[in-house]
Amino acid sequence: MILSLKNVSKTFGGVKAVNKCIFEVEENKITSLIGPNGAGKTTVFNIISGLAEPDSGIIRLGSKNITGLAAHKIAKSGISRTFQLTKVFRNLSVRDNMLIAKKASDDEIKRILKSIYFDKPLDTIASELSYGQQRLLELARALLMPHSLLMLDEPTAGVNPKIRQELKTILRNLRKEGKTVFLIEHDMEFVMDISDTVIVLNEGKVLKVGKPKEIVKDRKVLEAYLGK
Amino acid sequence: MIHDFLIYFLLIVLIYTIIVMSFNLAVGFTGLVNLGHMVFFGIGAYASALLALSGAPWYLAVPSSALIAALSGAIIAALTVRLKGDYFQIVTLGLVFIAVTLSRNWISLTRGALGLPGVPPIFKDSLHYMIFVMAVFALSVIFFYWLTNSGTGKIFQAIRDDETASSVLGKNTYFYKILSITISTFFAGLAGSLFVHYIKFVDPTIFDLEFFVLILSMLIAGGLASIQGSIAGVFTLGIFVELIRFIDRVPLLSTVLAQHPELIGASRTMVYSVIVIYLLIFRPRGIFGRVEV
Amino acid sequence: MPSILPQLIINGLIAGSIYALAAAGFALVYYVLKFQYFSHGAIMSIAAYSFFAFLNLMGMNYLFSGALTVIISILATLLTNFLIYNPLRKRRATSNIKLIVSVVLLIFATALLQAIFGSSTKSITLGQNKVFDFGTFTITSIQLSIIIIAIIIFLALWFILKKTRLGKAMRALADNKEVAQVVGISPEKIYTYTFIIAGMVAAVGGILLGLEQNLYPRMGIPIIVKGFVSSVVGGLGSVPGSIIGGLFIGLAENIGVLYFPTGYKDIISFVIMLLFLLLRPQGILGVKARDS
Numbered sequence: 063m064i065l066s067l068k069n070v071s072k073t074f075g076g077v078k079a080v081n082k083c084i085f086e087v088e089e090n091k092i093t094s095l096i097g098p099n100g101a102g103k104t105t106v107f108n109i110i111s112g113l114a115e116p117d118s119g120i121i122r123l124g125s126k127n128i129t130g131l132a133a134h135k136i137a138k139s140g141i142s143r144t145f146q147l148t149k150v151f152r153n154l155s156v157r158d159n160m161l162i163a164k165k166a167s168d169d170e171i172k173r174i175l176k177s178i179y180f181d182k183p184l185d186t187i188a189s190e191l192s193y194g195q196q197r198l199l200e201l202a203r204a205l206l207m208p209h210s211l212l213m214l215d216e217p218t219a220g221v222n223p224k225i226r227q228e229l230k231t232i233l234r235n236l237r238k239e240g241k242t243v244f245l246i247e248h249d250m251e252f253v254m255d256i257s258d259t260v261i262v263l264n265e266g267k268v269l270k271v272g273k274p275k276e277i278v279k280d281r282k283v284l285e286a287y288l289g290k
Numbered sequence: 291m292i293h294d295f296l297i298y299f300l301l302i303v304l305i306y307t308i309i310v311m312s313f314n315l316a317v318g319f320t321g322l323v324n325l326g327h328m329v330f331f332g333i334g335a336y337a338s339a340l341l342a343l344s345g346a347p348w349y350l351a352v353p354s355s356a357l358i359a360a361l362s363g364a365i366i367a368a369l370t371v372r373l374k375g376d377y378f379q380i381v382t383l384g385l386v387f388i389a390v391t392l393s394r395n396w397i398s399l400t401r402g403a404l405g406l407p408g409v410p411p412i413f414k415d416s417l418h419y420m421i422f423v424m425a426v427f428a429l430s431v432i433f434f435y436w437l438t439n440s441g442t443g444k445i446f447q448a449i450r451d452d453e454t455a456s457s458v459l460g461k462n463t464y465f466y467k468i469l470s471i472t473i474s475t476f477f478a479g480l481a482g483s484l485f486v487h488y489i490k491f492v493d494p495t496i497f498d499l500e501f502f503v504l505i506l507s508m509l510i511a512g513g514l515a516s517i518q519g520s521i522a523g524v525f526t527l528g529i530f531v532e533l534i535r536f537i538d539r540v541p542l543l544s545t546v547l548a549q550h551p552e553l554i555g556a557s558r559t560m561v562y563s564v565i566v567i568y569l570l571i572f573r574p575r576g577i578f579g580r581v582e583v
Numbered sequence: 584m585p586s587i588l589p590q591l592i593i594n595g596l597i598a599g600s601i602y603a604l605a606a607a608g609f610a611l612v613y614y615v616l617k618f619q620y621f622s623h624g625a626i627m628s629i630a631a632y633s634f635f636a637f638l639n640l641m642g643m644n645y646l647f648s649g650a651l652t653v654i655i656s657i658l659a660t661l662l663t664n665f666l667i668y669n670p671l672r673k674r675r676a677t678s679n680i681k682l683i684v685s686v687v688l689l690i691f692a693t694a695l696l697q698a699i700f701g702s703s704t705k706s707i708t709l710g711q712n713k714v715f716d717f718g719t720f721t722i723t724s725i726q727l728s729i730i731i732i733a734i735i736i737f738l739a740l741w742f743i744l745k746k747t748r749l750g751k752a753m754r755a756l757a758d759n760k761e762v763a764q765v766v767g768i769s770p771e772k773i774y775t776y777t778f779i780i781a782g783m784v785a786a787v788g789g790i791l792l793g794l795e796q797n798l799y800p801r802m803g804i805p806i807i808v809k810g811f812v813s814s815v816v817g818g819l820g821s822v823p824g825s826i827i828g829g830l831f832i833g834l835a836e837n838i839g840v841l842y843f844p845t846g847y848k849d850i851i852s853f854v855i856m857l858l859f860l861l862l863r864p865q866g867i868l869g870v871k872a873r874d875s
Contacts, residue, residue: 111458137460149455151448153515153581161441162448163459200455207459323679325686369861376619377860379682380815387808388853395846499804503690506683552702559694563687570680571670583679 064089064211064242065110070119071266072105079105081266083119087211087259092233092243094253096277097263098287103246104146106263107215111143112136123211142209146216146246148196150188150203157184159199163207174202177235179228194221201232212236214245218252230256254278262286297420303528304420304427305485310508310520311434312477318514319438320470321450321583322371322378326385328505330359330475332496334482336393339406339492348412352483359479360472367471372464386497393494405493412487423484430477434517437473446470447515450583500559504531507566513579522577527562534558589719591837597726599833600733601795603826604788605810606817607740608781610825613814614757615777618681622663623785624807625692630656630789631798632696635707645709653786660782663688664775672774689803697800705798729791736787737826740780744822749776757820805849812856818866827867831855 065087072080080102087093095103108114110121112133121129128136142163151159160171168184175181180198182191188199197220204212218226226249233243233256247253253260254274262270262277264286270277277283309331316322337355342348370381393400400406413419437443448456449463457463486492495501504527512523534557547553574582605627612620633655637648667688671681713724744750752773755763760770792806809832810825817828832852839851859866 113454113458132462133454133457134460134462137458141458143458145455149452151451151455153451154444154447158444158447161444162456162461165441203459323683373860373864376678376682376819377864379619379679380811381857381860383686384812384853384856387805387849391847391849391853395844499686500690500693503687506687510683550701553698556694556698560691560698563691563694566687567667567684567691570676570684571667571674574674574676574680583677 063087064124065244066122067106067110068120068122070106070109070116070121072102072109072114072116074105078266080109080116083263083266083268085261085268085271087242087244089242090237090240091258092237092245092256093259093261094257095244095246095261095263096248096250096253097269100265101263101286102266103263104215105266107143107213107246110136111141111213137207140208140210141213142204142207142211143213144197144200144204144215144217146219148193148200150191150196150199152187152189154188155184156182156186156188156191156199159188160203160206163203166206171202171206174205175199178202178205178232179225194225197221198225205236210242212241212243214243216246216248218247218249226252294416297416299528299532301416301420301423301488302532303524304423305481305488306505306508306528307521307524308427308430308477308481308484309505310512310524311430311517312474312481313505313509314512314514314517314520315434315438315446315477316470316474317509317583318516318579318581319443319450320446320467322467322471323583324382324471324474325379325502326366326382326389327474327478328502329385329389329497330363330478331482331485332389332393332492333362334359334479335486335492335496336400336406336482337479338483339409339486340399342410342487343406343408348410348487352412352480352487355483356476356480359482360476363475363478364468364472367468371467371471386499386502389497390494393497400494403494405491407491409486409490409492411490416488419488423488426480426484430480431517431521438515438517442466442469450515450581503559503566504562507562507569510566510569510574510579511576513576514583515581516576516578519576519578526577527565530565531558531562534561586719588838588841589717590721591840592834593720593722593726595834595837596830597722597729597795597833598837599830600730601788601792601806601829602809602813602833603829604733604736604784604791605806606813606825606829607737607810607822608784608788609807609810610814610817610820610822611740611777611784612781614820614822615753616668616681616774617757618678619685619811620781621682621685621807621811622688622692623781623810624803625689626656626660626782626785626803627789627792627806628692628696628798628800628803629659630786631707631793631802632700632705634790634793635705635798636700639705639708649786649790652790653783656786656789657779657782660778660785661775664778668778669771669774689807692803693800700798700800702800707793707798709794725794729795732787732791736784740784740822740826743780749773753777809852812852815856816859816866818868821866821868824866824868831867 063086067083067085070080070083083106097103105114109116112131115130120127123139123141126139128139157171160166178198178201180195180202182195188196191199217229236243257274260272260274260277261268262283269286270280270283313327316324334355337358338351341351341354370378373381394402413422445461445466449466453463508523508527509520511527513519569576605623608623609620630652634648634652637643637651638645667684671684715722752768755768756770756773764770813828813832814825816831817824835855836848836851843851
């Protein structure tokens, strides 16, 4: 177990966005966080990465309590993440975008970019890349930053089917290298295909944790998605 | 006459360029729209005047006044850079009016509206002073080129483009924003000190918004996040604005202006206000600019 | 209780009424168009000078001068929208840029007024100014009318925002531009109306300011600074809040005279503003921004 949440809650303007959330993410596995819109998935990600402070509860990375730490400290503790709406540094080159994550040689940068099928020159300004390529650049940047846990918020959103297939290979390769991946995803085919564990979130609560096969058969999960 | 004017022009332009580059570091490179930047120029000028008038040698007065400006900048940044939305601009603009009020009313220190006359020059001869300022200018340009291309400079730019992404990449954005303002206000203070040793006088009008708008128009004309832009902006607009000084030599206009000398100042202000508004609408990136904030 | 307190409260209400008019225009534009509208001070100073020119230089009567001043202020406001703010919206300039432009316009107006009227101070003379003595305090007929006219404007603003279709459209636009457009509201049309109202408020504010103090080309700067401080204290983007903020700042400055040297009057308002920013950034009436 690399990440654990115990009774984590967060209220926004009277609404419980996250409600006594409990789950664990295991090392060297691909874990997916799914749930209907408004289930609190992104809030959970933001709390883990320090962008939102939980009202209560404890978050541990390995044995370290990271609850309420500043985002940059959590990043340095070993959590690297991407965003649902891609956050690249628009006016910086591909190289400079990567260098913000870590000091690295051009060779090291190119190796990572190549591993995720990104083939634009290093001097390209990020705002000149297509949206799909910006997403890949953001992923590459997250990979370059030293980390023990990689968190991806909807990696397939807005990317073309080719990149989507490539992403599956990328994530499987990461797992092969011993990396731990935790992602939010809407694309069920994608989730069921690559995940080792699926966590279903509904109304800020964990509804079900299990292997993909168990999740697709679960009635409660179906109800949450389809509405009662 | 021409000789004197040339020295005057170059001195002013070199000093303005140091201000505009330092302003650009905060606004263009880090995305911190510090509307109170000229307050730190004024702090540098007042500090230098007071130190020099109390007998401190220039090699002590000049660096100390830059440090005093930087320290004030650091303290104010520590209090304000976390403010969200428009509040950072609001508070920094507020600083201008606090500075005006303090400089007018803290009479035991600033002599209020009378100002501080008789600041001793660094060199008796303005040509030598110009060479000295040129050296400081050259070092500042080299420093800003180096800084903005360094790892730290890239982090400033990353924060400008996306603060959240910078923080999840392990960057303490609060610290870097304070650092940027501190460096920026250091050079503003340095410029203020060089300025006051040249014109030998300082009073509360140094905080006037007109002066700020002139510096702002030079920044925008040159372009944000570009050091060569700041240099180009000051030189082109500087020539333009200084030439307006000579409109009283134009036949016909000269008779009108002789009766209404205040028209010269007013027309200068109107001209660069119109330039800056025109640029912001039609050429927001200026001559060399790469970004907008 | 110091015996001058009632007089200070009256002085505070007079200053506060004018601050509130500056703040109300600033807040209205901030509310609907989402940028910091410093050129409201420019229009106020132009209004004060126009009223002076019509009344004292051309010798018109005060009602006619007032009406012409309102027209000039509205036209000047619409002109800035047409020539400057509208093109900036079209190219999707950030609110930073609009803020900078509005400050530059403020400076432009000071230079313009200096070029036309010269830099010496002027004062508006308006017939008999009767002094009412209430024992504990005195108030002149002009000062009394300042408070009454300001109250009428506040009520009119409240009525427009709360009771008319235009007010509803403004609120819809302020809340969510996309949704407002979907239900058939034309943003540009509402922006034009907003500027017309702001121009009217600036005209009245400028005239009242001109009656209360001397005219000088830079007069638009300190008044809009007070307006903006009041607006922050009252709650940025809240029109009723800005009015309360204006009265609050006017009272605080004048009562503060009991405790601080008069030269530091301006600092009082900034200290209050900073305290609000640190302790209650949403202001007196503002809604706390949602954390997300």
